[in-house]
Amino acid sequence: MAVDKSKEKLLEVKNLKVSFGEHRHKHVVVNNVSFDIYKGETFGLVGESGSGKTTIGRAIIRINPTMSGDIFFHGQKINGKIPKELDREITAKIQMIFQDPMASLNERAKVDYIVSEGLLNRKVKISESKRKELVDKTLLDVGLLPEFSSRFPHEFSGGQRQRIGIARALIMEPEFIIADEPISALDVSIRAQVLNLLSELQKKRNLTYLFIAHDLSVMRFIADRIAVIHKGVFVEMGETEKIFTNPLHPYTKALLSAVPMPDPIAEKKKLLTVYDPSIHDYSVQKPKWVEIEENHFVLGNDPELEQYKKSLQ
Numbered sequence: 001m002a003v004d005k006s007k008e009k010l011l012e013v014k015n016l017k018v019s020f021g022e023h024r025h026k027h028v029v030v031n032n033v034s035f036d037i038y039k040g041e042t043f044g045l046v047g048e049s050g051s052g053k054t055t056i057g058r059a060i061i062r063i064n065p066t067m068s069g070d071i072f073f074h075g076q077k078i079n080g081k082i083p084k085e086l087d088r089e090i091t092a093k094i095q096m097i098f099q100d101p102m103a104s105l106n107e108r109a110k111v112d113y114i115v116s117e118g119l120l121n122r123k124v125k126i127s128e129s130k131r132k133e134l135v136d137k138t139l140l141d142v143g144l145l146p147e148f149s150s151r152f153p154h155e156f157s158g159g160q161r162q163r164i165g166i167a168r169a170l171i172m173e174p175e176f177i178i179a180d181e182p183i184s185a186l187d188v189s190i191r192a193q194v195l196n197l198l199s200e201l202q203k204k205r206n207l208t209y210l211f212i213a214h215d216l217s218v219m220r221f222i223a224d225r226i227a228v229i230h231k232g233v234f235v236e237m238g239e240t241e242k243i244f245t246n247p248l249h250p251y252t253k254a255l256l257s258a259v260p261m262p263d264p265i266a267e268k269k270k271l272l273t274v275y276d277p278s279i280h281d282y283s284v285q286k287p288k289w290v291e292i293e294e295n296h297f298v299l300g301n302d303p304e305l306e307q308y309k310k311s312l313q
């Protein structure tokens, strides 16, 4: 899907910085990141382990405080101090699906409770019969049977548990879902099913996704646009097919050439052999983030940008 700029910008992230630690121990892990996500699209974040992808997701959902920059949802600022009413609204409208369905579900609670926990915490209560009806419907929507609601998480397979995680998000009727490596902890044989489920739900419910993954083949399948992040900084952003067929930044090229490995440390080591950040000489001029062609952004200093431009001709 090409970017349709006439569509509403659902989420706008402007010059976002996130840091951890205090004073001398402070380290910035997301540095000056800007992007928009249009309603109905899937925006992918790719980059190696530790590059800051999850931190961005958690900043949007207000788990991580932001150091500077702005995040807007439907044009309303949602980071920093915000009115209670807005906080409540976005708590429902923005949901997250987590990587590890084995760790993210409360083992001692039944599916019925897990799936409707968000509803129970809401200010406006719904009737018990309506709640049950919603749980049943949502379970069906994610391909599970309503009678599963009286069971405990350990009675399910990894794929089914991830479906429970998806149901828990969906029941809140969100508009925007942050899917943080939602299939990477699953058995290879069922990854496609869960990915297809997410695609179907997106169409049926007009959902917008921020999809975080380090596996590029997954990204190519699911994302309309992607941003490539390296050490907390965006190095390239554009339509997925364009990035795959015409990567400009050397880090993007390195990512595309490296086959993903299950062990993040091994993957990092391998990437280091194909991408050496010291190739960039930023001592004279700091790199700029520019739109090198329509909807295609890249980071570079003037000589690099010149070279990228030439390679597009």
Ligand SMILES: Nc1ncnc2c1ncn2[C@@H]1O[C@H](COP(=O)(O)OP(=O)(O)OP(=O)(O)O)[C@@H](O)[C@H]1O
Pocket: 020, 021, 029, 047, 048, 049, 050, 051, 052, 053, 054, 055, 056, 214, 264
């Ligand atoms: N709560 C925290 N306190 C301190 N440092 C943190 C915290 N959360 C994340 N970090 C650090 O921030 C950096 C970015 O981490 P983040 O989890 O966002 O990366 P990621 O790209 O999502 O990686 P992964 O794919 O491994 O989840 C890492 O160096 C990490 O150690």
